[in-house]
Amino acid sequence: MKKIKDFFNVVLEKFLKVVNTKSMIAIKDGFILTMPVTLVGSLFLLVAEFPLPAWGELMASIFGAGWKEPFYQVSGSTFDVLAIVAVIAISYTYAKNEKVNGFNSAILSFVSFLIVTDSFKMTEAGESIGGVIPKNWTGGNGVITAILVAIITAKIFAFFLKRNITIKMPETVPAGVTSAFSALIPGLVIMAGSMIIFILSNKFAGVSLTELIFKVLQTPLQNLSDTLPGGLIMTFIMSIMFWAGIHGPNIVMGIMGPILTANATANQEIVNAGKELVVGGNAKIMTIQLIDVYVKFGGQGITLGLLIAALLVAKSAQLKEISKLSVTPGIFNINEPVIYGLPIVFNPVLLVPFVLVPIVGVLICYFAIRIGFMPPFQAATVPWTTPVLVSGFLLGGVKGVIVQLLILAESVLIYLPFVKKLDSMYHSEEMANK
8 A cells, every 4th residue: 555655645645746837726726716707607608508397498488589598698798808898807817826917918919919819800702800809819719828828927927027027117106007107017928929930830830829829839729629538537637636646627627628619619600690500510519517516526536326326224333424525615626624533535446447537427318419419518617516406407408417416326436345345344443343
């Protein structure tokens, strides 16, 4: 066991050096700041697309055939500006962590993002309409550009301010004015640099930087993430890291969350364009909802299955009491009490089921969508504390609940023999200590 711990410590130490860089922390924390926008937008989208046919018929009979339009206006004004919210939030977070003015950094990043993004829209007739901010690049399609622009801009801004390469004002000048003037030099450099990038991108690639990054970087990343092996690998890494005492979901989803979110918004854009989502065609299966709502309900490892198995068969006082205390938070997807209290961390008996259960969950949900039992997820999400079955119903209707029940059932069945083994060990220890 000591050799296993030492091996994981070495691997995790190297991995954490990457994920704990200032840039990765800013990306992870910055996307957390986008949650109020996406969650509120999801509420309006859920009303418009509530997974019950009778709901749509009822609303149409009361408010008319176009009753969904105001709800789409709200959801479209949240998901369709995800890249803008992200570029502001990430840049602000990075600058704040560097102890420089986060607001100025965020504004400069926003402006930089607009500079490197097209300011025109092509009509169906081929006419170019200028002076606009095209939403097709400010939503999920611009997420990777937003991340890169936010980090680079914030780094440049912090570089100038921390070295006092700024316009200095007399001490008698109000702080607000001083702060504004201190951003002039880095702002000039950032905007000039963004302009040069815009020129080069259009000259040599024929498109804006945002569109270029979408085609060259974001599309391959989304396609890679939208595969069964991609989902299985993400899930495996999250589980194995959490088993080793590191909060794997926070780390992995801090990196992959934006990509999976972009997959979901890409599905939403197809629906908004009046087209049908086709599994195996234009639809993406592996989205943020599949992981968060169907593979991590009850917490990473779907430990609700462990708790149910323990409550059914446990004889040892330790396992019974910890399970009773952990059920309520587990229903709301908080499983730290059982992770560290049982513990699951570095527990060799629970390594296999803790890794295997969510992997089987990925397979069940993936193929439920693949065979057409459940439709692909769109942009709507639910708060991460939404209880199991409730979350499944809100996003997938009755079929979503059935899929969650299947995953919960397999988790109980897989955990059961391992729980019996662990319970026998704990019970023997308790009898020996009496």
